[in-house]
Amino acid sequence: MSEHSALSAAEQDRERRMAWWHEATFGMFIHWGLYSLIGRHEWVMEMEGIPVAEYEKLTARFRPKPNAARDWAQLARRAGMKYMVMTTKHHEGFCHFDSQYTDYCAPRVCGRDLVAEYVEAARAEGLRVGFYHSLMDWHHPDGARCAEDEEARKRFVQYIHGQVRELCSNYGTLDILWYDVPWPLEAEGWESERMNAMVRELQPEIIINNRSRVPEDFDTPEQHTTASGAGRHWESCMTMNDSWGYHITDDAWKSPKQCLRNLITCARDGGNYLLNIGPKPDGSVPEESVRILTAVGEWMDRNGETIHGADLCAVKRCRFGNFTRRGNTLYCHLHFWPGSEWGLGGLRTRVLSARLRATGQPVAFDQNDFRVRFSGLPADPPEEPISVLELECEEPPTQDMEHVRRNMPRGSG
Numbered sequence: 001m002s003e004h005s006a007l008s009a010a011e012q013d014r015e016r017r018m019a020w021w022h023e024a025t026f027g028m029f030i031h032w033g034l035y036s037l038i039g040r041h042e043w044v045m046e047m048e049g050i051p052v053a054e055y056e057k058l059t060a061r062f063r064p065k066p067n068a069a070r071d072w073a074q075l076a077r078r079a080g081m082k083y084m085v086m087t088t089k090h091h092e093g094f095c096h097f098d099s100q101y102t103d104y105c106a107p108r109v110c111g112r113d114l115v116a117e118y119v120e121a122a123r124a125e126g127l128r129v130g131f132y133h134s135l136m137d138w139h140h141p142d143g144a145r146c147a148e149d150e151e152a153r154k155r156f157v158q159y160i161h162g163q164v165r166e167l168c169s170n171y172g173t174l175d176i177l178w179y180d181v182p183w184p185l186e187a188e189g190w191e192s193e194r195m196n197a198m199v200r201e202l203q204p205e206i207i208i209n210n211r212s213r214v215p216e217d218f219d220t221p222e223q224h225t226t227a228s229g230a231g232r233h234w235e236s237c238m239t240m241n242d243s244w245g246y247h248i249t250d251d252a253w254k255s256p257k258q259c260l261r262n263l264i265t266c267a268r269d270g271g272n273y274l275l276n277i278g279p280k281p282d283g284s285v286p287e288e289s290v291r292i293l294t295a296v297g298e299w300m301d302r303n304g305e306t307i308h309g310a311d312l313c314a315v316k317r318c319r320f321g322n323f324t325r326r327g328n329t330l331y332c333h334l335h336f337w338p339g340s341e342w343g344l345g346g347l348r349t350r351v352l353s354a355r356l357r358a359t360g361q362p363v364a365f366d367q368n369d370f371r372v373r374f375s376g377l378p379a380d381p382p383e384e385p386i387s388v389l390e391l392e393c394e395e396p397p398t399q400d401m402e403h404v405r406r407n408m409p410r411g412s413g
């Protein structure tokens with residue numbers, strides 16, 4: 001491929017490994033742990049200063065319902081998501097998998113390897129599998145002192161590397177490794193290069209995020225959809241309300257429309273969108289999250305092809321719509337419907353045809369150097385929550401608003 005000729009062998013390998021991920025575009029994040037039992041955000045242990053001995057008692061009540069992960073995986077697939085990333089250990093230190101390094105893990109607490117159940121459920125729905133693993137640990141005795149005490153650092157690095165080895169060895173092919181919060185060490189202290197070389201030896205096709213303090217395969221903008229710089233892959237991770245873990249009274253839910261708008265922005269700018277659920281202690285998904293993802297999925301059923309595998313899109317400017325592109329096709333995602341007429345300013349490419357995706361109905365238009373003007377559109381949005389106008393263009397469409405401002409003929413004064 002000529003566009004790859006300037007890339008190094010390592011970069012070419014990265015592009016190859018990440019092809020499925022780009023095509024996938026949309027994934028489900030799952031934050032689940034002992035904190036779910038308290039229901040006041042996944043940071044509750046630190047935020048409320050709960051002592052380890054008191055927090056550990058939660059294990060007595062952690063008894064998830066059978067096969068909870070199947071519901072997550074089905075919900076994800078129906079929402080148009082193509083992969084999942086589950087917390088194997090969050091900052092609280094409790095592990096959902098079988099670890100020889102600690103008894104603070106689900107198999108010893110409730111007799112189940114919840115990571116194994118999750119992996120099986122994801123695969124059954126044809127979804128790719130990712131593991132989130134927090135480096136920071138509020139439970140492990142060396143979790144803080146490792147910064148000042150070299151013996152503690154060595155032990156803790158052995159602990160974390162050992163767990164990462166277990167995760168990469170015991171669950172078959174793993175698609176994504178998603179580290180989090182490297183406090184209190186730097187890459188050198190974590191021996192991140194060595195850790196990730198081990199990961200790649202065990203899982204040659206895996207993709208790794210940037211939170212072990214080395215850039216690896218992709219960046220992780222959190223709670224926003226800003227694209228990374230050129231040459232960097234990126235995935236925006238986002239909560240559906242304001243918490244990652246289950247929070248009983250957090251009612252700051254995004255609308256399905258807002259979730260879709262974020263997804264569209266990611267797809268437009270070459271990124272992925274990892275949208276979170278925070279299951280209840282028994283593993284069931286909060287009703288509101290089910291409602292939101294179901295609505296998202298209904299839209300994705302009809303419009304998924306405007307999202308999955310979208311190309312970078314140079315058309316971005318509209319006050320009530322957004323855009324994605326596939327080859328010469330421009331998808332205008334109108335989240336606030338304009339009514340019977342609409343103008344797209346600054347398009348520098350000739351439009352050959354226009355139609356409403358919802359109905360297939362052709363749309364009349366005329367084009368000059370400054371705008372494409374559409375007329376005879378339905379007064380009401382043909383589709384909720386976002387209607388898509390599909391434009392076939394002569395070339396990959398570009399937009400130049402500067403051209404409009406500078407060159408549009410002014411009045412006579």
Ligand code: GLC
Pocket residue numbers: 031042043180181222237244
């Ligand atoms: C943060 C938070 C955390 C959450 C994560 C997701 O770093 O500490 O609770 O898991 O972001 O990106």
